[in-house]
Amino acid sequence: MSPRLLLAGLWLLLAPTAWGLANCPNGCECDDDTLMVNCGEGSLDVLPIALNPSIQRLVIKNNKLKTIDSSMQFYSQLQFLDLSHNDMVSIPERSFAYHARLQQLHLDHNKIGQVSNRTFAGLSTISVLNLRGNLIAELEYRTFAPMLKLEELNLGQNRISHIDPHALDELASLRVLYLDDNTLTQVPAQLTFRALPSLAELYLGTNSFASIPAGAFEDLSGLTRLDLRGAGLQNVSAAALRGLEGLRYLDLADNRLRAVPTAALQHLGRLEQLSLGQNDFELIAADAFAGLRELRRLQITGAPRLRRVESGAFASNTNLEQLDLSANKQLSELQAHAAVGYPHLTSVLLRENQLQTLSEHLFPWAQLQTLELADNPFVCDCQLLWLRHLLLSRNSSAAVLCAQPANLRDLPLTQLPESLLGCAHGASNQQALIGVLVVGCAALVTTLALVVYTCRRRMRDLLKGHSALGRKEREYQKTFSDDEYMTRPAAVAGGGAGAGGGGVHPASGYPCAGGYGSQYLGGRPIPVTEL
Ligand SMILES: *[C@@H]1O[C@H](CO)[C@@H](O)[C@H](O)[C@H]1NC(C)=O
Ligand SMILES: *[C@@H]1O[C@H](CO)[C@@H](O)[C@H](O)[C@H]1NC(C)=O
Numbered sequence: 397m398s399p400r401l402l403l404a405g406l407w408l409l410l411a412p413t414a415w416g417l418a419n420c421p422n423g424c425e426c427d428d429d430t431l432m433v434n435c436g437e438g439s440l441d442v443l444p445i446a447l448n449p450s451i452q453r454l455v456i457k458n459n460k461l462k463t464i465d466s467s468m469q470f471y472s473q474l475q476f477l478d479l480s481h482n483d484m485v486s487i488p489e490r491s492f493a494y495h496a497r498l499q500q501l502h503l504d505h506n507k508i509g510q511v512s513n514r515t516f517a518g519l520s521t522i523s524v525l526n527l528r529g530n531l532i533a534e535l536e537y538r539t540f541a542p543m544l545k546l547e548e549l550n551l552g553q554n555r556i557s558h559i560d561p562h563a564l565d566e567l568a569s570l571r572v573l574y575l576d577d578n579t580l581t582q583v584p585a586q587l588t589f590r591a592l593p594s595l596a597e598l599y600l601g602t603n604s605f606a607s608i609p610a611g612a613f614e615d616l617s618g619l620t621r622l623d624l625r626g627a628g629l630q631n632v633s634a635a636a637l638r639g640l641e642g643l644r645y646l647d648l649a650d651n652r653l654r655a656v657p658t659a660a661l662q663h664l665g666r667l668e669q670l671s672l673g674q675n676d677f678e679l680i681a682a683d684a685f686a687g688l689r690e691l692r693r694l695q696i697t698g699a700p701r702l703r704r705v706e707s708g709a710f711a712s713n714t715n716l717e718q719l720d721l722s723a724n725k726q727l728s729e730l731q732a733h734a735a736v737g738y739p740h741l742t743s744v745l746l747r748e749n750q751l752q753t754l755s756e757h758l759f760p761w762a763q764l765q766t767l768e769l770a771d772n773p774f775v776c777d778c779q780l781l782w783l784r785h786l787l788l789s790r791n792s793s794a795a796v797l798c799a800q801p802a803n804l805r806d807l808p809l810t811q812l813p814e815s816l817l818g819c820a821h822g823a824s825n826q827q828a829l830i831g832v833l834v835v836g837c838a839a840l841v842t843t844l845a846l847v848v849y850t851c852r853r854r855m856r857d858l859l860k861g862h863s864a865l866g867r868k869e870r871e872y873q874k875t876f877s878d879d880e881y882m883t884r885p886a887a888v889a890g891g892g893a894g895a896g897g898g899g900v901h902p903a904s905g906y907p908c909a910g911g912y913g914s915q916y917l918g919g920r921p922i923p924v925t926e927l
């Protein structure tokens with residue numbers, strides 16, 4: 397005796413008594429007060445026919461239902477029906493013809509191969525229809541018409557390769573549409589979207605589009621979220637995202653983009669979140685996100701070829717709050733830029749890159765609440781001294797390990813004594829440079845002095861020969877004595893000396909000019925602090 401017949405027999409026997417425990421199949425909970433039936437995981441393979449016909453909520457998930465049979469028509473008061481995770485291969489036409497109160501229908505994760513414009517006839521008040529995880533290959537002409545109240549339609553994870561341009565007609569209230577994880581090769585026609593004036597969220601990821609026609613989403617002016625993750629895109633042309641002025645969330649990750657689509661993104665003045673990781677670009681150019689003044693969160697992770705983020709890459713995005721640039725296996729260069737403030741930035745994620753060093757001027761590091769730097773081959777030298785200070789002040793000791801130099805490998809940056817970072821070594825280099833300068837200037841001055849001294853006698857002879865030489869000039873000659881030649885020549889003769897670029901004092905442009913000149917001559921070493 398089949399369970400179905402058994403149930404039917406029971407129903408006949410018990411029908412005259414109250415609806416209740418007796419009519420509730422094994423493994424189900426039936427509540428006649430709340431009018432709910434909930435069947436746990438089990439092996440029901442047909443709809444129970446003897447349930448209270450007044451039930452409003454029926455859940456038979458994770459069972460073995462093969463189809464929806466005519467007993468469905470008994471339950472015309474249903475508002476919520478969940479038959480997900482069963483083995484249904486088809487839904488007979490007009491299965492829901494008497495279900496004018498049904499608001500949510502969950503048929504996801506079955507094996508349904510086809511739906512037509514007669515499958516859902518009668519569902520005039522439905523707001524959520526979930527067909528995710530089935531085997532639907534095509535959306536036919538007016539399949540969902542008229543579901544004037546439908547707000548969410550999930551067609552993700554099917555095998556849809558063709559969508560009739562009128563398939564979604566009359567879904568005037570639709571706000572959320574999932575078409576992700578199908579086998580679409582073209583973005584649905586503009587006409588398809590024209591029927592969806594209320595659409596706010598569109599999921600088109602995991603398809604194979606290659607490109608997006610110009611103005612493809614132009615009629616979706618209310619769209620706030622567009623998901624094109626893993627959509628096989630090779631480029632996003634300048635006009636592809638035209639008309640999406642209200643878009644706030646955009647996911648373009650996991651495509652094959654060879655450049656950041658700067659021109660296309662410029663249309664999105666209200667964009668707040670952008671995900672662009674797992675693409676093929678090698679660099680993020682200066683002002684790659686121009687026009688995105690509202691951008692709060694930017695995620696570029698797992699881009700296998702990304703090597704360089706150029707100076708000013710985020711210059712227009714001064715409202716950034718979170719920047720995630722982690723797990724870009726070749727990213728070695730984050731070029732610092734001048735004077736761009738990010739007053740709202742609180743989170744910077746840079747783990748699992750190829751960074752060897754970091755500029756102190758890249759971001760306002762001290763204001764961050766979250767900073768991730770683990771798994772980078774940092775070279776622990778003087779350039780990271782600032783980072784050591786920062787990490788110590790933040791109490792984050794473990795995050796940054798040195799990869800180089802060899803003697804510091806795998807040591808945490810924060811635990812190195814400052815002296816090991818080689819900053820002292822850098823200072824002695826500076827001293828050496830000063831030494832060279834001193835010696836060079838001294839040599840120059842000495843040479844000049846010798847030249848003047850050698851010529852002195854000849855000059856005097858020359859002057860003596862002139863009877864017309866005035867008294868004043870003779871006095872001048874006298875005061876401009878040998879001693880003074882020794883201390884003044886740099887200032888007197890300096891301009892023409894051209895003592896080689898390296899020795900030019902940065903402030904005056906003259907070698908050894910002014911006060912420093914005489915100090916050098918005195919042979920006193922200049923303390924570093926005075927420079
Ligand atoms: C259903 O679709 C067929 C074509 O597939 C069409 O001829 C018919 O008019 C449609 N019915 C409704 C009610 O839209
Ligand atoms: C974008 O990619 C598609 C597919 O590879 C190609 O046909 C098209 O020419 C590309 N467009 C641009 C502007 O590069």
Ligand SMILES: *[C@@H]1O[C@H](CO)[C@@H](O)[C@H](O)[C@H]1NC(C)=O
Binds near residue numbers: 791
């Ligand atoms: C760092 O940690 C120590 C103890 O582990 C604690 O006393 C100190 O307040 C912490 N400092 C900051 C800035 O969190």
